[in-house]
Amino acid sequence: MKAIVLSAVGGTDQLVHQDFADPAPGPGQVRVELEAAALNHRDVWIRRGLYAGITLPVILGSDGVGTVDQVGEGVDVSLIGQRFWINPSLAWGDRKDVPDYKTWRILGLPDQGTYAEKIVVDSAQLEPCPSDWKAEDAAALPLAGLTAYRALFTRGQFEAGQSVFITGIGGGVSQMALQMAVAAGGKVYVSSSSDTKLENARRAGALGGVNYRQADWVKTAREMIGGEGPDIAIDSAGGKTIDDLIDLVRPGGSVVNYGQTTGTCPNLEVRRLFWKQVNLLGTTMGNRSEFRAMLKFYIERGLRPQVYRVFDLSEAGSAHDLMESGEQAGKIVLKIKG
Template identity: 35%
Template structure:
């Protein structure tokens, strides 16, 4: 089969699309004929190399994918050949203290398909049964591939960890990205007043289309100052900041007293300067979140499948152009998710 792969960490030139050994499913795995995959910013970090993460090389990236079941291992009970499935990339042990209490995304052995182990951006992939969800027949492959990681992440971050409630003011940074555009929709679904930042008029218009009430071009004006103006100097109740170092101090400055900042990532760096005085004086809360538990995945994907939430697709490319897909993420081009499909499936 053919697969996206790299044998060394580095810039986009290390990405190749070529022959790779066919996967053989283990007893608890399902062999999937991949119809589409989608990129996340973690694919960029994985390619560049993550501290403390040793990968088997060559590495196949990709945490999001969807396709048709070809074969199942002898212990698999939930799927059979012909089923339509999508990947939910979080792998947990099921045995540690957090798993025993149902907090699977806090598992001490937690890892992510595509980031820590072989991913699914290939013509076929062997995936653990527990990491697959059923995809209804009316859902397009691009939607099924693009939704799971970002929507489950935003759902848990806002509703479970952040406890966003109707009438609250929520600021979503980087609303044009995968997690960002999912967070805008989920905050709107929760009944919040949604403020969103992006870097162009086109992106801001898209943010409004998916649920933002107020938009801010962060390249044209200081978003913290603008939030103060829009809220009568009060600030917002919640900031969704997956950007990190470049925005952290302004995120804290955008919060009302007793507000909370929610974070699930740091695309511009994970060690920002911070304002501890502001945190304790304004009694702010910093809340971290990673991926989601299986029940949360089911809840949010049901709302994707029925059309309540819409994963926006900025572009669909053949897997042989995955380097270009990485460029789109790194250069912040477009709104929503970038999808890649096996060249044998690509119809232009």
């Protein structure tokens, strides 16, 4: 098969479109012929060598949709020919609150990922994908949708009518948090480095937005949202933004973080955290029941993820360049078949 293989960390020229041995399913596993994959920022961190536990060579990619073409021992042969999403959260374990850190992995390191024509996964990772979903829309959903769903509903305990502030709305996960919060009856506000992305977010149902490049964006956001501040903030920027969000949310509100794009937070105002009784919550991806609930949410409400651009699999390097430029608003997809 053809795959994008990363044999050394570095620039986008390290993403080489080459032949790779066809994987064969073992007991309990299936082989999926992929139609499309999607990028996550994790792929860029790994490619640049900025991720823990890198083993090479590796095929990156956590998101994929496709059709089962082979099954291993003990797997129902009727799966062959059926179309599925792949849950990228591998071996989460039995607890709902946290994964089993001894077994849990994210598809696409160390396991071979979805930037390939074929992939082998455990059959328990499959969830049926309706035929009316275009491959690029379907591929865009898994990792970002799961992360946004858990951040908003499980960790954030969001309820209809609450206000939610989502940082960096150009991001893949942020876009899905916006879609889900709007669809579930939230009053949603966003931040971005780009006024165009803020305008797009308003068209997608946000009530307002602020540009986080402006020094006084917290003040602007507070005035825009009114009252005591938002009930929930959802963030992957990390860094100083964490401190800013503790400042912004209402007393007793929640800051839910799933990333540290801008690094660690050097001067956290701890007094504000306890005095305001703020819930500072971490979240990462999610479990199988959350993955299923997220898919159901999208399917039942007729939602589709926002896809910013589609590249051919062989153009994975250009797709990474685009993600690193930060120009995108929504998901970047690799078309593999058709």
